[in-house]
Amino acid sequence: MSGGMKVTGLAKSYGTAKVLDGLDLTAPAGQLTALIGRSGSGKTTLLRLIAGFDRPDAGTVMIADRPMADVPPERRRIGYVPQEGSLFPHLTVAGNVTFGLPRRARRDRHVVADMLELVALDHRYARRYPHQLSGGEQQRVALARALATRPDLVLLDEPFSALDAELRADTRRAVTAALAATAATTVLVTHDQAEALSLAAQVAVLRDGVIVQAGSPEAVYRRPADDVVAAFVGELTMIPAQLTGDTAETPIGPIALPHPAYGDGAVLVRPEQVMITDPENGFARAKAVTIDFRGHDGLVELLVDAERGHLTLTARTAGQLLPAPGQRVGLHLTGTALASTPGKPRRK
Known part of the structure; x- marks a missing residue:
């Protein structure tokens, strides 16, 4: 040093x-x-x-x-x-x-x-x-x-x-x-x-x-x-996933894993990684349930379509792009996600 x-x-x-x-x-x-x-x-x-x-x-x-x-x-x-x-x-x-x-x-x-x-x-x-x-x-x-x-x-x-x-x-x-x-x-x-x-x-x-x-x-x-x-450094959503090595297959699309993982589990994603698109362009469709407007941006609670397992998750988007409550949107994921498996020990 x-x-x-x-x-x-x-x-x-x-x-x-x-x-x-x-x-x-x-x-x-x-x-x-x-x-x-x-x-x-x-x-x-x-x-x-x-x-x-x-x-x-x-x-x-x-x-x-x-x-x-x-x-x-x-x-x-x-x-x-x-x-x-x-x-x-x-x-x-x-x-x-x-x-x-x-x-x-x-x-x-x-x-x-x-x-x-x-x-x-x-x-x-x-x-x-x-x-x-x-x-x-x-x-x-x-x-x-x-x-x-x-x-x-x-x-x-x-x-x-x-x-x-x-x-x-x-x-x-x-x-x-x-x-x-x-x-x-x-x-x-x-x-x-x-x-x-x-x-x-x-x-x-x-x-x-x-x-x-x-x-x-x-x-x-x-x-x-x-x-x-x-979880300590920012908001997270846990999404069920099938872990296939370098990729996790989730109800709203695939997302890369920084470390290989396998089996049934989940991934942890930030709200800004959940991208809201036109309903016809997303990997999955969802309904905006509640909106938390914060001026320059906001958080959207979303309910993924029934065939996708009634998954509820949170997305962050620019304030002027926030959907209205009840509006249907498309979704996909970006970036990488941390894998979490049922048998994985958690550090306190």
């Missing part, structure tokens, strides 16, 4: 509760890695171990090719942004941004102006206090403070979760632009799967104390490690 971060065999228990169980994760240098997992899966614990706030029971942490075993938190060259920003209320924005810098650098007004510009805030914010800022502005200042020391690694612990939708989007854009401009190696913990898929170069899924899959957002979404990961 050159630069970046690497944890190997990381384990941590609190009493009899095992939180991390030999976890391995590499965060590539200069890229953003999003860490996702259910509540209580150990995401924040992992960040605290990386930052040095807690000590692991076993395993190693490497940051920028340096082992961290005996390095105290303040010397790890890490920028840490918690969920609420945690700005110092008695300091101005300028005082917060320069808090971790040498005394000479703190007096340089250009440093503050440059850091505020980096996070898309006007230099006039420098004289304000945290209570005079919105939640999104506070998070940007917290990031500016984290980046001001030129850290080897930035840790973001659900930094957008407390913001409303519009403020969240604006803050997210500013933060990701700042991280990209500085080529910062970043680990972002988020409970928002869509956020992880849209922001990260790498997505890591934490379950039962280990990383069960790490890869590009497209790989995790389109080629999940198992059906539990598949």
